[in-house]
Amino acid sequence: MQATTVLYLVVAAAVLGGIRLLSSPHYARWGNGLAAVAILAAIVLVMAQHNLLTTSSVLTAIAVGSVGGAALAIQVKMIQMPQLVALLNGCGGAASMFIALAEASSPLASAVLWAATFAVTGLAVIVGSFTLSGSLVAAGKLHGVLNEKAIILPQHSWLTVVLMAGLAVYLVAGALSPITGIGTYSLILLPFSLALGVIVTVRIGGADMPVVITFLNAASGLAASLCGFVTENALLVACGAMVGASGVLLSHKMCRAMNRSLLTVFLGFERQSSQGQEQEVAALHSHGDVGGADPVGLSVELLRDAKDVIIVPGYGMAVSQAQFKIWELAQALEARGARVRFAIHPVAGRMPGHMNVLLAEAGVPYEKLFEMDAINEDFKRSDVGLVVGACDVVNPAAINVPGTPISGMPILKVYDSKHIIVCKRTKSPGYSGVENPLFYHDNAIFLAGDATCTMLSLIDGLSISKSDGENGDE
Amino acid sequence: MLVIVFLVAGLVGYWAITKVPSLLHTPLMSGTNAISGVTVLGALVAATAAVTISSTALALVAVALAMVNVVGGFLVTGRMLAMFKGKKDKGTA
Numbered sequence: 001m002q003a004t005t006v007l008y009l010v011v012a013a014a015v016l017g018g019i020r021l022l023s024s025p026h027y028a029r030w031g032n033g034l035a036a037v038a039i040l041a042a043i044v045l046v047m048a049q050h051n052l053l054t055t056s057s058v059l060t061a062i063a064v065g066s067v068g069g070a071a072l073a074i075q076v077k078m079i080q081m082p083q084l085v086a087l088l089n090g091c092g093g094a095a096s097m098f099i100a101l102a103e104a105s106s107p108l109a110s111a112v113l114w115a116a117t118f119a120v121t122g123l124a125v126i127v128g129s130f131t132l133s134g135s136l137v138a139a140g141k142l143h144g145v146l147n148e149k150a151i152i153l154p155q156h157s158w159l160t161v162v163l164m165a166g167l168a169v170y171l172v173a174g175a176l177s178p179i180t181g182i183g184t185y186s187l188i189l190l191p192f193s194l195a196l197g198v199i200v201t202v203r204i205g206g207a208d209m210p211v212v213i214t215f216l217n218a219a220s221g222l223a224a225s226l227c228g229f230v231t232e233n234a235l236l237v238a239c240g241a242m243v244g245a246s247g248v249l250l251s252h253k254m255c256r257a258m259n260r261s262l263l264t265v266f267l268g269f270e271r272q273s274s275q276g277q278e279q280e281v282a283a284l285h286s287h288g289d290v291g292g293a294d295p296v297g298l299s300v301e302l303l304r305d306a307k308d309v310i311i312v313p314g315y316g317m318a319v320s321q322a323q324f325k326i327w328e329l330a331q332a333l334e335a336r337g338a339r340v341r342f343a344i345h346p347v348a349g350r351m352p353g354h355m356n357v358l359l360a361e362a363g364v365p366y367e368k369l370f371e372m373d374a375i376n377e378d379f380k381r382s383d384v385g386l387v388v389g390a391c392d393v394v395n396p397a398a399i400n401v402p403g404t405p406i407s408g409m410p411i412l413k414v415y416d417s418k419h420i421i422v423c424k425r426t427k428s429p430g431y432s433g434v435e436n437p438l439f440y441h442d443n444a445i446f447l448a449g450d451a452t453c454t455m456l457s458l459i460d461g462l463s464i465s466k467s468d469g470e471n472g473d474e
Numbered sequence: 475m476l477v478i479v480f481l482v483a484g485l486v487g488y489w490a491i492t493k494v495p496s497l498l499h500t501p502l503m504s505g506t507n508a509i510s511g512v513t514v515l516g517a518l519v520a521a522t523a524a525v526t527i528s529s530t531a532l533a534l535v536a537v538a539l540a541m542v543n544v545v546g547g548f549l550v551t552g553r554m555l556a557m558f559k560g561k562k563d564k565g566t567a
Contacts, residue, residue, distance in 0.1 A: 012483070015509055016490055022502055023493040029555045032505055036548040039512055043544070046515050050522045058521055061534040062514075065541025072542070073549035081500055081554070088507035088547055091539045095513045098536035102520045106529040217503055224510045229476055231516040237479045240513075242487030243506040249491050250499060346496055353499030360557040367561055371496050 007045055008235040014038030015239055019246075025366045042235070078361045079318050082213060082350040086139035089216040093131025096223035097190075100124035103230050104186040117230075118175035118182055124226035125186045126167055126193040131219040133197030138212050141205070142350060150205035157267045163196050200266055207315075207392065207431035209350045210254045211265045218247025250352050257346035257372075259398075259409035295445050296454075299421045300461030302445070306383035306419075309333055309340045310375065312412050313355050314348050316389015316424055317451050323362035325455035326388060330364070332462050338383075341368050343375045343412050345393035376413050385417030387438075389451045391430030396438055406432045420444040423454040501554045508547025514540035 014034050021031025043062075044053075052058045076084045104121050140146035153159060167189065174185050204212050225240025227233075255261055303309065311330065317323060330340040342364065348355045356369050379385055387394055394414045398406040414420055420443050427439045427446060439446050447454045494502050517536035524530040 011512075015512075016486060018505070018509075019487065019490045019502075020493065022498055022505065023490075023495065025495070025498060025555075025558045026560065028498055028501065028558065029552065032501070032548060032551045032555055035505065035509060036544075036552075039509070039544055039548075042512070043514055043518070046518055050518065052518060052522065057530075057534055058518065058537060061521075061537040062541050065514075065538035066545040068538070069542040069544065069546030070549055073546045073553065076550060078554070078557075081504070081550075084546075084550060085500070085503050085507060088504065088543050091542045091546075092507060092510040092513065095511070095517060095536045095539040095543070098532045098539065099513060099516050099520050102517075102524060102529045102532035102536065105532065106520075106524055106526060213503070217506060220510050221506065224513045225480055227513050227516050229480075231519055232476070233516050233519070234476060234479045236512055236516050237476050238483035239509050241480045241483035242490075243510045245484045245487040246491045246502060246506045249488060250503070253496070344496070351500060351503065353496055353502070356497045357500045357554055357557070360554075360559070363559075365561045366497055366558050369497055 004049070007042060011038045011042045011235055012238045015242065019242065078357055079321065080143070081357060082209065082354060083139045083142035085351060086135050086142055086213055086216065089213070089220045090132050090135030090139065092220035093128045093135060093223050096227040097125055097128030097132060099227050100128060100230050101186055105183045115175040118178060118185060119171060120226060120229045121182060121186055122171045122175060122189050124223060124230050125189050126171065127219055127226055128223040129190055129193040130197040131216055131223050133194040134201040134219070135216050137198055137201040138209065138216060142209060148205055151202040153199070156199070156203055160196070160199055160267060163192060163199065167192055167196065204265065207347065208265050210347050210352055211251060211258070211262070213351050214247055214250035214254050215262065218244050218251055221245070221247055254347055254352060257410060259406070295447055296457050296461060299445050299447060300458060302384055302419050302421065303333060303458065303462060304336065306333065306338050308382045309338050309384045309386060310379060310382045310417065311340065311342050312385065312387045312390050312394055312414055313342065313344070313359065314388065314390025314393060315350065318349055318354065318358055318389070320389065320451035322388060322451035322455055323358045325452050325459065327359070327362040327364050329455050329459050332459055341370055341375060343370050343372065345372050345390070345412050348390060348393055372410065372412055379413045379416035382417045384419045384421060385414035387414055387420065387422045387424070389424060391424065391436055392432045392434070394438055395430070395434060395436045397434050397436065404432070404434045406434050414438065415441060418443065421447065423447045423451050425449065498558070501551045504547050504554065505551040507543050508551060511540045511543030511547060514544060
């Protein structure tokens, strides 16, 4: 037992150290390796301790899981990262759920049990299965298997509340005066918890996905921790708590970046948009396009003379896989002597940090990727703000127009740039449904179309003008 | 005792995670996915302790699912982190 305690302390410390190393992009890989080695070593040691190293059923289960995990990790494309994380959240929840059910169905559990054992096991089943079904719905939506739009059932909010209350009541009442064994008790909780996961997540769509993924990440950590309580394993409790803390922190960041609360996202107090403001914004439509007949040509001219360019990527960039061409354009601009930086809004994309991964994939050095707060005041000194497939995160209505769903949400101040170029498929509003006045701004050029195609024509335009000047060799 | 472990680990974990830049939030999430795979230890113990067929089966399914997290999570996190390069790394490449 002593040896186990020491082992657990070492593993917990290594995991914590691994997370700490993630604070620097340079050492992050070591952190990941450290945590991986610690956990794999713990698995081998625990197996040795319980004489499982030659048990074929256990080895088969480990092999199946490892191969499945490796296949997922190797094949996944960077744009699919949100659904992979959602799926892994679900696996974690499911593992905890099955452990709790296994413990509950073992005959030992039929002995005299404390109410606390009932409650903790029941809670592990609830959180685990909620995480499982919720994550599967989220992953399905992100992967396009399910409709990504929010599906709202009649009386949806009430249904959620009643189901949650019912589960809570049964959890407590069933534990205090058990009329069934703990196995049956857990089985009764199971279908309702699974249903709750589905009901909570089907109503969430599009740009609210980051909140759901981070929340389910927290839930999977909590489930692992509860599992530790059920199996009386301190390491599980500790690691689960760290994962839970991470999920909570990220959910909080996502909500703050959208100026929404978890309650409004999950229980869905309807988004209000008032007619008056829509007209106010609609009045902007009367402004003609600055781009005129040849918006691409004009954009190329602007970019050619620009000394300081800030690029704002959004989900549209991810969909079009335009990160590679954007980096090509950025390099072309840098070759002309311009300073190019990327401004990343916390909720750009479908999960926290998604844009950074995609840009890193294209080869953009991380020194050029800036958080919102680090770069927002620099827009006013920039020559061109280039928006690629982003909408709500650059919508000045969030600041200027009160009463819209995004009012109060912090945005990237692209409107401060001397010139604005927006690449987007259409001028239609983003996920929030609020019209974006930036597209009609006096200094804005709107380039309609797919981001990759637009980038290509800008790169072409630049290389032509380059060869004009320098007898280009391309 | 376990409650204290929960609270301490939660607080220390929270502190460590506040230091992670938003640049690396996606690898952080996949990394925590992998870490939550430590439930495999609980599943292994449950598999040893299990005496009925159903509880053994449940524990083995849990072992497989948790291993998906451990292996998949760490591998994909490593894949992503390998892409994050600074200017200096570029120069030597």
